[in-house]
Amino acid sequence: MTKTFDKVAAIIVEWSDVEIDSIGPDSHLVEDLKLDSVDLFDVVFALEREFDIELPIEEWGEEREGQEPIQAPELFMKNFCERIDNLVAQKSAA
Template identity: 40%
Template sequence: MSSTFETIANIIAETCDIPRDSITPESHAINDLGIDSLDFLDIAFAIDKAFGIKLPLEQWTQEVSDGKATTDQYFVLKNLAARIDELVAAKGA
């Protein structure tokens, strides 16, 4: 079974036509990969389907807007993978 990071990297590569080998765990989806909010909706949809979860995008966006979180916490891919793992674990609990 592929890791969470591998799955989301493949989703991003396919959805945004970004070379897979340019996507690393340290990549920032917005700052490094240039993914805009509309493309991120497609990515979120694919992630939601792949993992059976609902990424709380609105909550994350609000936290960033309020200064309670940084975009790095949610959009650096290794961190995004960790958030997804948490959501999957919470769903199974």
């Protein structure tokens, strides 16, 4: 796994009742890990502090108009971590 994946998984464990062994690259934050909206926002805020970025979680729901937000592909761990890596790289390049 990547460093980002490991950090994200550790923060999920810290801010929720999820066991580390249940988190994999194909885990969906809501459907598989059962993060409710409060857990998800706690995790997002912790990740924003950890990586010094702003995750556009509200936009992800808007981009999927007519689709349930929990179905958003951005909420699969591998996609979520890739998005974090991209945001960190963009910030470093600026």
